[in-house]
Amino acid sequence: MDDPVLLTGAGGGVGEAILEGIGDAYEWKLMFHSPPVEEPDHEYLVGDVTDEEDVATAVAGVGAVIHLAGDPRKTAPWNSVLSNNIDGTQKMYEAAVEEGVEKFVYASSNHAVGAFETEQRTPEMYRSDDDFLLDGTELPRPGNLYGVSKATGEILGRYYHDEHGIEVCNIRIGNLTRNHPPIDYERGQAMWLSYRDCAHIHECALEADYEFEIVYGISDNDRKYYSLERAKEALGYNPQDNSAHFEGEERVVEPDA
Numbered sequence: 481m482d483d484p485v486l487l488t489g490a491g492g493g494v495g496e497a498i499l500e501g502i503g504d505a506y507e508w509k510l511m512f513h514s515p516p517v518e519e520p521d522h523e524y525l526v527g528d529v530t531d532e533e534d535v536a537t538a539v540a541g542v543g544a545v546i547h548l549a550g551d552p553r554k555t556a557p558w559n560s561v562l563s564n565n566i567d568g569t570q571k572m573y574e575a576a577v578e579e580g581v582e583k584f585v586y587a588s589s590n591h592a593v594g595a596f597e598t599e600q601r602t603p604e605m606y607r608s609d610d611d612f613l614l615d616g617t618e619l620p621r622p623g624n625l626y627g628v629s630k631a632t633g634e635i636l637g638r639y640y641h642d643e644h645g646i647e648v649c650n651i652r653i654g655n656l657t658r659n660h661p662p663i664d665y666e667r668g669q670a671m672w673l674s675y676r677d678c679a680h681i682h683e684c685a686l687e688a689d690y691e692f693e694i695v696y697g698i699s700d701n702d703r704k705y706y707s708l709e710r711a712k713e714a715l716g717y718n719p720q721d722n723s724a725h726f727e728g729e730e731r732v733v734e735p736d737a
């Protein structure tokens with residue numbers, strides 16, 4: 481990818497992981513919702529993804545988009561996800577297609593399929609000896625309105641790919657935490673995504689050749705109910721981290737062991 485990459489939601493946690501890991505690998509155009517406290521190392525703008533003019537300015541001249549901006553709360557109310565997540569994503573796609581952007585990488589979520597975690601399946605499905613596995617071919621099954629908005633973002637990508645040919649990669653991100661997996665939270669450990677694997681999977685999504693993909697974005701955890709096969713096959717994803725290599729905050733197994 482030679483052209484600049486637009487990163488929306490650049491001031492958030494996922495944006496931070498991406499910029500820490502692959503900040504030097506691309507020419508970036510960062511989009512913030514409010515002025516950043518520290519001057520970024522890259523070109524940036526401040527804008528709202530629900531504002532057509534802001535979005536047109538943001539996508540001007542870029543070759544790819546990583547779209548993170550939105551309300552990430554699983555308790556987010558409908559008016560917020562409708563505006564920030566659904567309408568914002570539609571405006572981003574519309575502008576990207578108009579601009580002739582090649583690739584659109586979309587931050588989907590585990591919550592797009594959260595209702596697969598039924599009372600009958602949990603907590604067993606969070607454990608390494610359980611064989612329940614989602615692979616990305618299943619229909620969305622959200623357990624909250626935030627998940628509905630993330631599933632809708634995937635469907636918007638399907639439409640804009642089929643109608644306009646833009647290459648789309650939906651990454652159903654698990655639970656991103658810095659340094660170590662969540663503590664005392666089986667679900668979070670099963671879908672942990674380390675900072676470096678987060679940066680790596682987004683780099684893979686910028687570099688690989690594909691048409692329309694839905695992949696799971698988690699580390700290579702022993703405990704997992706999301707398959708990594710599609711991310712490996714379609715994107716060349718090669719995760720380095722595993723929540724089972726930690727006891728609490730301590731890494732007890734080195735990655736290469």
Ligand SMILES: NC(=O)C1=CN([C@@H]2O[C@H](COP(=O)(O)OP(=O)(O)OC[C@H]3O[C@@H](n4cnc5c(N)ncnc54)[C@H](O)[C@@H]3O)[C@@H](O)[C@H]2O)C=CC1
Nearest residue numbers: 489492493494513528529548549550552587589653655656
């Ligand atoms: N952190 C995680 O573990 C996961 C994150 N995700 C998704 O990844 C994306 C980023 O999440 P985080 O970095 O954790 O959230 P965050 O809240 O730290 O970052 C989101 C950023 O989007 C910006 N934003 C919100 N509404 C906006 C709007 N209307 N216009 C422009 N910017 C706007 C916010 O200012 C914020 O900087 C979200 O779309 C979230 O749904 C999905 C699954 C897990």
Ligand SMILES: O=C1O[C@H](COP(=O)(O)O)[C@@H](O)[C@H](O)[C@H]1O
Nearest residue numbers: 552553554589590591654655668
């Ligand atoms: O989509 C998201 O998922 C993560 C993990 O979900 P959780 O229910 O285990 O907390 C969440 O932390 C993040 O805020 C959200 O955007």
